[in-house]
Amino acid sequence: MSAAGIASSSCPALARxxxxxxxxxxxQWMLNAPExxxxxxxxAQIILSRCDGVISVEDLCRELALEFAAPQEIIQADVMEMLxxxxxxxxxxx
Amino acid sequence: xxxxxxxxxxxxxxxxxCPLACPYCSNPLTLARAASELETxxxxxxxxxxxKLGVLQVHFSGGEPLIRKDLELLIAHAGQCGLYTNxxxxxxxxxxxxxxxxxxxxxxxxxxxxxxxxxxNADLFSGSKNTLAQKTAAAAMLRAADLPLTLNAxxxxxxxxxxxxxxxxxxxxxxxxxxVAHVQYYGWALRNRAALMPTRAQIDLATQIVTAARARLSxxxxxxxVVPDYYATRPKACMGGWAQRFLNVDPAGxxxxxxxxxxxxxxxxxxxxxxxxxxxWRNSAAFNRFRGxxxxxxPCQSCERREVDWGGCRCQALALTGDAGATxxxxxxxxxxxxxxxxxxxxxxxxxxxxxxxxY
Numbered sequence: 001m002s003a004a005g006i007a008s009s010s011c012p013a014l015a016r017x018x019x020x021x022x023x024x025x026x027x028q029w030m031l032n033a034p035e036x037x038x039x040x041x042x043x044a045q046i047i048l049s050r051c052d053g054v055i056s057v058e059d060l061c062r063e064l065a066l067e068f069a070a071p072q073e074i075i076q077a078d079v080m081e082m083l084x085x086x087x088x089x090x091x092x093x094x
Numbered sequence: 095x096x097x098x099x100x101x102x103x104x105x106x107x108x109x110x111x112c113p114l115a116c117p118y119c120s121n122p123l124t125l126a127r128a129a130s131e132l133e134t135x136x137x138x139x140x141x142x143x144x145x146k147l148g149v150l151q152v153h154f155s156g157g158e159p160l161i162r163k164d165l166e167l168l169i170a171h172a173g174q175c176g177l178y179t180n181x182x183x184x185x186x187x188x189x190x191x192x193x194x195x196x197x198x199x200x201x202x203x204x205x206x207x208x209x210x211x212x213x214x215n216a217d218l219f220s221g222s223k224n225t226l227a228q229k230t231a232a233a234a235m236l237r238a239a240d241l242p243l244t245l246n247a248x249x250x251x252x253x254x255x256x257x258x259x260x261x262x263x264x265x266x267x268x269x270x271x272x273x274v275a276h277v278q279y280y281g282w283a284l285r286n287r288a289a290l291m292p293t294r295a296q297i298d299l300a301t302q303i304v305t306a307a308r309a310r311l312s313x314x315x316x317x318x319x320v321v322p323d324y325y326a327t328r329p330k331a332c333m334g335g336w337a338q339r340f341l342n343v344d345p346a347g348x349x350x351x352x353x354x355x356x357x358x359x360x361x362x363x364x365x366x367x368x369x370x371x372x373x374x375w376r377n378s379a380a381f382n383r384f385r386g387x388x389x390x391x392x393p394c395q396s397c398e399r400r401e402v403d404w405g406g407c408r409c410q411a412l413a414l415t416g417d418a419g420a421t422x423x424x425x426x427x428x429x430x431x432x433x434x435x436x437x438x439x440x441x442x443x444x445x446x447x448x449x450x451x452x453x454y
Contacts, residue, residue, distance in 0.1 A: 005313050016270055017203045017242030019178060025100050025148030032178035034203040034244050034271050035318075037102050037150050090271060090316035 004084040006057060006094070008076065012083055013053030015093045020048060033091055047079055051092060057083065097376055098337065098385060100148025104177075105155055105342040105353060106137065108165065110454060112157040113186040115221030116209065117449035118248055118283035118290060121157065122356045125454055126345040134164040136366065138171050140343055143371035145175035149341075155182040157345070157454075160192065166199040173200035180205060182246075185232025186225070193235040204236050205244040205273070210252075211259040219252060221451040233267035244271040249300060250290035251446060257300050261307050264315060272315055274304055276322035280354040280409050282452045288441040289449050294325050296442075324438035328399065329406025329422035336408060337381035341371070349374045351381055354409040358418045384408050389419060393427040 006012070014020065018033045020040070029040040031048070040048065050060050061079050065072035086092045110125040132140070144152065152172050159165055160183055172179045181196065181204045196204070208229055209219040216226040236243050245264040249257065257274065264272040276297070277283050277290050292300075304319050311317070323330065333340045333352045342350040348363040349371065350356065356363070361383070364374045375381060383389065387400050394405045405411075406422020414423045415430050423430035 015242075019202065021176065023148070023150060030150060032150055032202070034242060035151070035153070035180060035205070088312045094313070 005087050006080050006084045008056065008058040008061075008080070010057050010083075010094050011053055011055060012051040012057065012087070012092045012094055014048065014051065015090055018091055020045070031091055038091065044082065047082065048086075048092070051083075098381075101341050101375060102149065102334075102339045103151045103153065103341075104140075104144045104149045105153045105340070106140070106168075107155050107157065107342065107344045107353070108132075108137070108159045108162045108168070109345050110157040111161045112184065112452075112454060113222060114158070114184050114225070115451040115453055116219060116248075116282070117221070117286040117451055118250065118277045119452040120278075120281055120283070120353050121452065122281055122354070123285070124356075125157075130346040131162075132343075132345065132347045132366070134167060136347065137164070137168050140347075140366050140371060141168065141172045141175050141177065143366075145172075145177055147372045147375060149177065151178040151180060153180045153182055158184050158187060160184075160187045166195050169196065169199040169201050173202075178202050183207070183232075184220075185229045185236075186222070188232040188235055190235050190238065193232075193239040193241070197239040197241050201241060203242045203244065205246050206233055206236065206267075206269075207246045207248070208260065208263065209248070211256045211263050212253075215253060215256075218449075221449070221453075230267070233269075237268045243267065243269045244273060245269040246273045246275065248275050248277055249292075250277045251292040251296060251442060252290070254292055254296045254300055257303050258307075261303075261311075261315070261317070265311075270316065271318065273318045273320065274300070275318075275320035276300070278320070278323065280357065280413065282450075284413055285450055288444065289446045291324065291438055291441040292322070293442040294439070297322055297325050323407070323410060323422075323424040324434055326424045327426040329403045329410075329424040331403045332407035332410075332422075335386075335404035336384035337375075338385065338404070341375060341381075343371075349378065351384070352409065355380065357409050358412055361418075384419070391419065391421060393425075394421050397427070 023030045029045040031038040061072050061076040064075050110121050169179050179202045185206045210216040213226040247260045279287050308317050337351045342353050347366040361380050363380050364378045390405050394400050406424055408418045411420040411422050412418035421428040423434040
């Protein structure tokens with residue numbers, strides 16, 4: 001399975017210069033990137049906080065499938081679509 | 095009235111001093127003198143107040159911020175406040191030791207300007223000497239210090255033919271991001287508009303090149319594209335809306351809703367020497383004057399896009415209509431739109447006059 005540059009064996013991490021933090025003023029998780037800020041929803045925050053450059057997309061989705069009691073195939077399709085978008089926008093690297 | 099949402103970004107203009115003299119400089123025509131610059135402790139307080147107010151990113155800019163010897167102290171302080179730190183630099187005064195010191199201070203990202211990929215043009219467009227070689231060296235120093243890098247390419251009639259080479263240079267410099275920014279005509283650029291204005295054909299070709307490069311380089315290079323107003327049909331949401339996302343502290347401590355706001359007459363700007371940043375953000379007359387949609391004239395007031403583009407740019411409305419409260423003429427619904435377009439076409443078709451350089 002793959003989606004625009006992401007494979008299930010890919011091991012994504014936040015791109016250089018990208019940092020995640022909880023913003024107290026807005027009570028939201030944020031990605032700070034070069035001259036850009038991205039508000040993260042709960043799902044995106046959970047996924048990105050596990051992208052450490054070591055774990056593969058497939059293993060990450062297996063974890064999520066167990067924790068959220070959902071079919072891995074469905075989770076993986078959603079995760080890969082989201083990661084492909086984040087890769088294209090420069091928030092993550094492989 | 096409920097208090098405004100917190101701003102996301104602070105542009106900290108540490109100094110107007112600069113080794114370059116670019117004819118499209120975004121600094122005001124009247125530059126702040128060195129003696130009026132905020133002291134280190136005053137900037138530290140501004141950074142504290144910015145973080146408290148909800149600012150997430152601080153952009154250290156100028157002039158050339160490297161001229162300030164306390165830059166590393168301020169970067170470190172901003173980092174301790176939880177702010178994401180960005181350095182906007184010409185790279186002209188950078189040394190390997192300074193690049194290392196910036197990284198050790200915790201700098202998150204650097205943005206390096208490039209005037210052209212042709213050495214003679216790079217000197218012509220910066221009013222300086224040996225700029226391309228120095229910038230190439232500066233990029234290597236920043237990368238050696240492991241700092242993430244954006245290349246900032248300001249584009250105009252004189253260098254648009256080198257856009258492909260700019261993209262290649264961004265890759266060669268190891269940049270993760272490239273800003274392709276068509277000149278915005280305020281301040282010095284407005285004064286030099288006829289020398290800078292491209293043709294519609296140049297703009298269209300640039301847009302094609304950027305679109306193709308984005309697809310080709312997806313995952314390798316992020317390309318941000320600042321489109322030119324004069325050939326647009328809808329205005330840009332300048333600063334994401336006046337006094338909504340952004341504030342600017344100039345070298346002398348004046349707090350501005352955008353870096354060109356001082357071109358608007360009859361506007362009083364508060365200073366961090368007298369008030370806190372939070373108080374100014376909430377209560378300053380300058381910030382409240384064009385905040386939201388209540389101030390808008392027609393055709394903005396009844397427009398479905400009024401909270402998309404926020405009426406466009408106030409400084410541009412002033413420059414082209416004489417009224418800072420008018421609809422930005424970049425909008426096709428403005429009665430001044432046709433005149434703006436004709437100005438661009440006429441200036442782009444005529445031979446380029448000599449530059450009037452920004453001198454400190």
